[in-house]
Amino acid sequence: MADKRFVVLEEIGHGGHGKVYRAKDEQLDRVVAIKVFHDSPVEAERLMKEARTLSRLTHGGIVNVYDVSRISIAPGQQTTITLSEDGPQEETLSWAMIMEDLGDIDPIQYVREHGVHAALQIIAEIAEALQAAHESGIFHCDVNNSNVRVLRGHAKVFDFSLAGRTTGRPYGTPAYRAPEQARGEEPSDRTDVYGLGRLLYGLLNPEQIAKAPAEGSRPxxxxxxxxxxxxxxxxxxxxxxxLDPDARKRPGMQEVAQVCRDSSRRESGRRSPPLLAAIGALVMTLAMGFGFYFVRHRNDTPQAAKLRVSIGIIHHDKNILMVRRRHKEGTLSWQFPAGIIKPSQDPEQRIIDETLEETGISIKVVGKIGERISPETKVHAEYFDCAYVAGELRNDDPNENAEVAWVPVDGVQNRITSSIYGGVVELLKGIQDGRIR
Incomplete structure (x- = not known):
């Protein structure tokens, strides 16, 4: 009966209709999201409507659906999910949709880290994705920050479950619903424009997220x-x-995208404006370069630093993930993946997100190696032992990285041209002699 097996990594969402899991597809060696609905004819019908809707949309800004099937879930030390398309319909089976995994970065978090230009880029990309849906006669009807994720610097829209809604009663998230949705009327392309307007206003006014200006007043x-x-x-x-109450007076998605792009000074890109990107790259390179000097006294207590950097030693079998920066500083070129930690960020999550964004590789943090203040730069460097989970290695940030590679553990020290932090040296030795897997 078993067709494919998935190993559940974590639950990433739940609600009245079911749960969403992040899981590893053991057959295709990739991470996916699995949306499991409560097992009832009504929910099965909702799921199939959403799947059919998404199967008609092939825009890069809209989540990809891989399959829809009945499944069985087997709890245990490692919870597994098995597709059971042709098997007997036991009571334990539920309906599920297997989709592209979009990660955990929502637009609010992304804009908080990257600024106003990122907000304009995200809204433009959402508008273009929704324009493609509208051209296929599909209206999302629930545009809000919870239904958008930022994957490798670009916005992706998901959850089109309300595209097959029945009118006659209010629908959509209350804080984002247009007046016609509150009245239970048929939606139009301008209905999604209203929800996107609420999202744009919230991204540019973080303290006003999910709120809107008083009706009729100018924001x-x-x-x-x-x-x-x-x-x-x-x-x-x-x-x-x-946000005009009259849907006919709202602009179209094409105009929304154009104004947002025109209002941003920077050219299209995934990161900060060119000057800030250059400064950031320089700071990161200096931080990494000096961060690898050997520390003889491992019990030194880190003091306050102006800049914190999360560094991941990511291993898969006896290979270590490394990146070669495009702009060489001094003799340093090859480095371990790393990301600057903002005040509101968790160091472990930072290296997970940065690695996925730059290389397409999903990882998990096994433990912390150590931390110190670099005596040369005063950068607070935090080192983490990280294990490969899934993904195919690729260079998703060619502007910053010239190359990404899995490097045999015994070749790592030949690529790093400065002394390596002592805890990292010990980890590499453990991986090489097989004590650490």
């Missing part, structure tokens, strides 16, 4: 240094029209 954006007066005025006018 006022904070005085953001990244935008001049003209661009702020353009955005205020756009949001005002997107």
């Amino acid at each position: 006022v954006l904070p005085k953001l240094g990244a935008l001049d007066l003209t661009r702020r005025t353009q955005l205020e006018d756009l949001i005002h029209r997107m």
Whole structure:
């Protein structure tokens, strides 16, 4: 009866209709998201409607659906999910949809880390994805931050379950629903424009997320240094029209995308503006370069530092994941994956997100190796022992990295041209002699 098996990594969402798991596809060696519905004819019908809807959409900004099937879930030390498409319909089977895994970065988190230009990029990309859906006669009807993820620097829309909704009663997330949704009326392409307007206003006003200006009043954006007066005025006018109670007066998705792109100074890209990106790359390279000097006294207590960096020693069998930075600083070129830790970020999650974003590799943190303040740069470096989970290695940040590679553990020290932190040396030795797997 078994067709494919999945190993559940974690539960990533749940609600009244069911649960969503992140799991490893053992057959295809990739991480997926599995949306499991409560086993009832109504829920099965909802699932199939959503799957059929998504199967018609092939835009890069919309989640990919791989399969829909009845499944069985086997709890245990490692919970597994088995597809049971042709087997007997036992009571233990449920309906599930297997989809592309979009990670955990929602637009609010991404904009908090990357700034106003990231907000404009995200809204433009969502607008373009929804425009493609509208051209296929599909309306999302629940545009909000919970149904968008940022994967490798680009927005992805998911959860089209309300695209097959029945009218006659309110539908959609209350904080984002358009007036016509609150009245239970048929949606249109302008219904999604309203939800996107609420999201745009919230991203540009973090303290006002899920709130909107008083009906009929013109929104006022904070005085953001990244935008001049003209661009702020353009955005205020756009949001005002997107949130118009009369759907006919709202702009189309194409105009929304164009205004957001025009209002941003930077050219299209995944990271910060060119100057800031260059500065960030320089700071990171210096941090990494000096961060690898050997520490003879492992019990030194780190003191306060202006910059914290999360560094991952990621191993798979006896290979270590390494990146070669495009812009060489001094003699340092090859490095371990690393990310600057912002004040609100968890160091372990930072290296997980940075590795996935830069290389397409999903990892888990096994434990902390150690930390110290670099005596040269005063950077607070935190080192983590990380294990490969899934994914195919690729260079997803060619602007910063010239090359990414799995390097045999015995060749790591030949690529790093400065002394390596003592705890890292011990970890590499353990991997090489087989004590650490």
